[in-house]
């Protein structure tokens with residue numbers, strides 16, 4: 025029987041194992057879950073950036089919810105925008121009545137003009153897409169600033185292949201109605217979502233790993249694609265017939281020696297963001313009713329703040345509020361995480377009206393070295409080239425970082441299953 029090794033016990037590794045339980049999984053951490061793992065801090069669970077399940081796949085929903093007794097089903101998300109001291113409902117274009125009169129008029133004129141002017145050419149980058157959908161005022165004041173904080177590149181550098189399920193095209197009647205009266209938000213793709221009542225996002229998956237053959241604390245450091253052998257940091261060496269990879273594509277390729285110059289050049293052009301999560305427990309109940317909030321000001325470090333107690337409904341019983349603020353940087357940017365953490369605590373205190381000295385019962389921060397893959401204009405052709413180079417060497421890549429394309433947790437899981445099936449088919453043909 026062919027020996028298959030899986031690198032990484034995240035959700036792609038989990039999906040692979042569900043399809044092919046005989047594969048051996050090697051994981052660098054001492055726990056499974058990867059990006060979906062929730063970090064315990066003094067009895068509180070903080071995810072690696074805001075995580076919820078808004079899956080539309082019924083079998084995935086059943087899989088993750090059946091393992092848990094208590095799931096919080098949120099029927100209508102409560103999401104805010106914060107811009108120059110104003111609190112607005114997300115997404116801004118559907119709630120223009122919350123802008124001051126002159127800015128509302130400017131936003132509406134630009135939006136209507138962008139729809140009147142529509143030339144039939146497709147938007148070739150994210151800037152053009154936003155201008156066509158929302159007009160110049162909203163693009164410039166909201167989407168442009170947010171892109172600089174969240175993606176850490178300029179809008180014209182981004183492609184449009186990552187938008188599905190994240191941003192919504194404008195519905196003009198909705199926008200006009202929302203400019204004159206408040207309306208309940210129904211358009212966003214995460215309006216309805218699920219979250220475990222206890223244990224953070226990872227509680228959805230924890231029990232699904234219990235039967236799997238996973239070798240923990242095994243970090244792959246070298247890959248010999250000719251001998252088909254992997255070396256781990258412990259010194260252990262393992263041979264394989266086929267490798268299923270879910271670790272970040274640049275890390276995997278940089279483990280191979282030698283690599284052709286064209287591969288080296290391609291991998292050096294891949295960009296991603298890293299994330300600093302600043303986690304706090306505030307000794308005040310019901311700090312806000314929001315599930316999360318997007319921040320559009322440059323002078324406030326975090327791009328997004330979430331409230332894990334409101335996701336799990338724990339805040340209903342608790343005397344405290346949990347808060348997680350997310351600060352993004354590109355992989356190749358320097359940062360001083362200690363001073364960013366301190367600044368964030370003061371900025372959150374100002375925004376949410378607590379005392380940064382007296383009311384903070386717990387504060388810590390952790391870094392997520394791989395957060396979002398940056399979908400710039402180069403990404404897609406570079407990744408196709410790298411994935412087909414790896415396939416010639418019997419390395420199949422899967423999941424968010426293996427395929428180097430942003431996907432939600434359900435898609436990461438199914439990417440593992442699909443990869444296992446692809447390998448089965450290939451083996452049948454031999």
Ligand SMILES: Cc1cc2nc3c(=O)[nH]c(=O)nc-3n(C[C@H](O)[C@H](O)[C@H](O)COP(=O)(O)OP(=O)(O)OC[C@H]3O[C@@H](n4cnc5c(N)ncnc54)[C@H](O)[C@@H]3O)c2cc1C
Pocket residue numbers: 031032033034035036037050051052053056057058059060072073074075076077078242243244245270271272275299394395396422423424425426431432433434436
């Ligand atoms: C900030 C953020 C917010 C998100 N929010 C949501 C959300 O709200 N809803 C949603 O559905 N999805 C969300 N996602 C996406 C979701 O987290 C991912 O799609 C999913 O967890 C990816 O799983 P994966 O298995 O592909 O990758 P990973 O989880 O990264 O798994 C890869 C595994 O490989 C291991 N590994 C790495 N290097 C090595 C090595 N050298 N040797 C051995 N093992 C190694 C890692 O430790 C990890 O366990 C979010 C992602 C991010 C970054």
